[in-house]
Amino acid sequence: MSTVGRRAPAGAARETKERLAELVATASDGEVSAAEALATELPLSALGVTSLAQMRLIDAIEREFGVDVDFSDESLAALEDLDLLTAHITGRAR
Amino acid sequence: MTGEPLTGPLTEPLTWGQRAIWAAIERTAPDDRYFNFGRVLAVPRSIRQLGVADVRRAVGLLTDRHQALRTTIGPGPVQIVGESAEPVVGIVHAARGEEAAVAAELQARMESSAFDYRDERPLRVGVVICEGTVGHVVLVFCHMAADGLGAEIAVRDLRLLLLLRGTAGGPPPTQPAELARRQNSAEGLRLARAADEYWEREFSRIPVSMFPAQVAEPSGPPIWRALLTSRAAAMAAQRLAVLHGATTGAVLLAASAAMVGRVTGQELCAMLPIVGNRFRADTRNAVTTLSQEGLFVCDVTAERFDDLLRAARPAALRAYRHAYHDPAGRAAATARASAARGAEVQPYCCFNDMRFAEPPPRDWEPGEIHAALGSSTLTWPISQDRLNCRFCVHITGEGAGLGISVTADTRYLPKAGMESWLRGLEDLLVEAAARAAARKVHAG
Incomplete structure (x- = not known):
């Protein structure tokens, strides 16, 4: 994923973020709930999203949003922050 | 012979994982029995009476469910998915209190020879009978069919098949022949290319x-x-x-x-x-x-x-x-x-x-x-x-x-x-x- 190409409407961004929070909950086997993922200001790993859960999350994002995660430092940092992740995805979705 | 069958056995290229193990097997032969590994399933106590025919039936359903457990390796190499078949089950008897030791010994014996990758099914099955009922089922896997986590899933499914006397529940997971097709698709080739670039880039800078x-x-x-x-x-x-x-x-x-x-x-x-x-x-x-x-x-x-x-x-x-x-x-x-x-x-x-x-x-x-x-x-x-x-x-x-x-x-x-x-x-x-x-x- 690279930087945001175009802005999505605010409502769409909110929906994307909420959906990402659900994917975090699934990928972490419920270790982190969707509500926790939405509410936190900490990096997601600090809540208990492990690298294994991040790998499942990447797979889910790629399948659901039709994007390729490129594993750059910037993309991997976005996995820690739902707002960054939302921006990446809404800027890139096909 | 009345003519050619409409469809032959399903033949596909090896998956990436199978190719990695195949290369290791070729490097190691004739000592490739090293890659065999077994699991012992202690029959749940809630099953009061279990006969060899019950085990044969459950293992048959298990190999119906998972193509890997009836897949052999042909020249190429390629994977050849075989038809369902009645499994061969080795039988030993044990006195009360000695079943676990006898099962471990049976496992070691079943692991001790390399698989015939072309002609032998990649799952060997044995049972330990104690006082007229099967108490332990021994499974020995060919590494071309499963890794440790794959074997865990097979053992879990077999336990369910024995307990429920029928179904392992849920649709079967992706089969290796299907995985091979996906790895050779446009998406698979894109993943492979990204991996090649990663390995080359990192191999250019590491010691x-x-x-x-x-x-x-x-x-x-x-x-x-x-x-x-x-x-x-x-x-x-x-x-x-x-x-x-x-x-x-x-x-x-x-x-x-x-x-x-x-x-x-x-x-x-x-x-x-x-x-x-x-x-x-x-x-x-x-x-x-x-x-x-x-x-x-x-x-x-x-x-x-x-x-x-x-x-x-x-x-x-x-x-x-x-x-x-x-x-x-x-x-x-x-x-x-x-x-x-x-x-x-x-x-x-x-x-x-x-x-x-x-x-x-x-x-x-x-x-x-x-x-x-x-x-x-x-x-x-x-x-x-x-x-x-x-x-x-x-x-x-x-x-x-x-x-x-x-x-x-x-x-x-x-x-x-x-x-x-x-x-x-x-x-x-x-x-x-x-x-x-x-x-x-x-x-x-």
């Missing part, structure tokens, strides 16, 4: 080997294994995992790389972790052989463990992603990088976490961890003449502790260095766990 030079003469056989069993290391890894939102596997990989840096003096450490490749929805529950080597490259100069883990996380994610790769593409990438550098690039430094599950998260107190140090033991269980690596770490669960072993070529890392590595790893984990401040971040 040509983590253990590049012979530093000693061997005393006796050159290959030795040192095994540390440590409750303290297990507790420390659990505490660090909880406090840093990591798995104990990720903690141990990072700590192992840091210790390789310390004993070799290299600042950039490259390790080849064996990766399960079950992160994807289409591989997660597949009964097949998926494990492949990844490439973990990390700057290990950080002094604080949390800084080390921060560097290790993206390195581990990249290693995990590109462990799902075409072995032929990786070999070509390795050859290109080696030619460009004028030296064979090969880390000779691997890491295999053989545990099937993470221990439950637990935030042990530093005092408890320190107190457990007294029970650690270090032994030298294996020595042999040959190994195709120079430094191999294996992690196993040993009761409530960890088994951490190093199998090394003592010409490149003498026995004293192996012992320093293991003791140093335990110290590093215990000290980092003591320093890590407890953080209350989880709401509930």
